[in-house]
Amino acid sequence: MKRKLAILGSTGSIGTQALDVVREHPDKFEVYAITANNSLDLLIRQAREFQPEIVVIANDDKYIALKEALSDLPIKVWGGADSISQVVQDESIDIVLTAMVGYSGLAPTISAIKAKKTIALANKETLVVAGELITSLAMEYRVPILPVDSEHSAIFQCLNGENSPIEKILLTASGGPFRTYSPEQLQKVTKAQALKHPNWDMGAKITIDSATMMNKGFEMIEAKWLFGVTPAQVEVVVHPQSIIHSMVQFEDSSIIAQLGMPDMRLPIQYAFAYPNRLKSNFERLDIFKLATMTFEPADMTRFRNLAFAFEAANVGGNMPCIVNAANEIVVDAFLKDKVGFLEMSDIIEKTMQKTTFINKPAYEDYVASNDEARGIALSLI
Numbered sequence: 001m002k003r004k005l006a007i008l009g010s011t012g013s014i015g016t017q018a019l020d021v022v023r024e025h026p027d028k029f030e031v032y033a034i035t036a037n038n039s040l041d042l043l044i045r046q047a048r049e050f051q052p053e054i055v056v057i058a059n060d061d062k063y064i065a066l067k068e069a070l071s072d073l074p075i076k077v078w079g080g081a082d083s084i085s086q087v088v089q090d091e092s093i094d095i096v097l098t099a100m101v102g103y104s105g106l107a108p109t110i111s112a113i114k115a116k117k118t119i120a121l122a123n124k125e126t127l128v129v130a131g132e133l134i135t136s137l138a139m140e141y142r143v144p145i146l147p148v149d150s151e152h153s154a155i156f157q158c159l160n161g162e163n164s165p166i167e168k169i170l171l172t173a174s175g176g177p178f179r180t181y182s183p184e185q186l187q188k189v190t191k192a193q194a195l196k197h198p199n200w201d202m203g204a205k206i207t208i209d210s211a212t213m214m215n216k217g218f219e220m221i222e223a224k225w226l227f228g229v230t231p232a233q234v235e236v237v238v239h240p241q242s243i244i245h246s247m248v249q250f251e252d253s254s255i256i257a258q259l260g261m262p263d264m265r266l267p268i269q270y271a272f273a274y275p276n277r278l279k280s281n282f283e284r285l286d287i288f289k290l291a292t293m294t295f296e297p298a299d300m301t302r303f304r305n306l307a308f309a310f311e312a313a314n315v316g317g318n319m320p321c322i323v324n325a326a327n328e329i330v331v332d333a334f335l336k337d338k339v340g341f342l343e344m345s346d347i348i349e350k351t352m353q354k355t356t357f358i359n360k361p362a363y364e365d366y367v368a369s370n371d372e373a374r375g376i377a378l379s380l381i
Helices: 013-024 040-050 060-069 081-087 102-114 125-140 150-159 204-212 214-227 265-273 304-315 319-335 343-354 363-380
Strands: 003-008 029-036 054-057 076-079 095-098 118-121 145-147 166-173 234-238 244-250 255-259
Touching (some): 003 013, 013 029, 013 040, 013 265, 029 040, 040 054, 040 060, 060 076, 081 102, 095 265, 102 319, 102 363, 118 125, 118 265, 145 150, 145 214, 150 255, 214 234, 214 319
Parallel strands (some): 003 029, 003 095, 095 118, 118 145, 166 234
């Protein structure tokens, strides 16, 4: 039987590549529901192509236009952010791909877990903000969380069939566009430069996070919750070629790595088809054409956001939630030319200092902390 998919964030980078996977395997997967925040025209085109049962637009202002555009099709059209949390509860859905950007993915993921849906997790901020809550809910409802980030998919694949404890995770990072920049050069970088990632084609927010290395910090926190390790067991390794997607070192000193071309469709397809592997037409890695693969330690002095993420993970409580909220605000401000590249780190640090710390937060505390930290970051801007 086909696996029926709900793709949350179908118009984004991960969502559109997930639909590529469905196009290649129409006998394996069916698009049951798609959602978007604002990208009305693309959402309409996707709805017409895949004919899902339900289409959701989070922006209420665009609901009428979406409904009218699809009025000739037997598709249910829903509007409003709350509708995304409702659609994942549909009993027909098998897998929910959470590809929404940032904090917005938290509530729908919780809703999908409580509805006992398999989670294909591409929204790392869900575990960054509320990792303890999400993992405990997943265990309570016996719901698998399958990682879609290329690094976490790599770690997941390296652990397949292994019963030995993890000694260390080697989390690879491209280093972004500013890997070799001095602090003086970083002071002057522009938005256009930051949006040019050397290896990956991603959305604007995650591309800026990659440039500041906050993305890698968030991935470390995600790894902590997905694989039951401490921050000290995660070592960030800068690997500019992005061929090794991550590695796991075991207690006998062996290291297992997963290699492949930098193509997000591979981890998406792996999560959709798990525990099977499906044949694909993705570009193959030709190891004989690899001139070299290099590795270097991450520099937490130049890239302070990475250090803040480790600090937040070690402090625990709502601190990762605070960091995420501040980061979302400063990235948006940077993309709107309101702050400089290095100023983003300054504002995140001050927000961490000023926001109320809660050691054992409940869901309502995460919501309040997110709001408080956003307000503080905005005031600092």
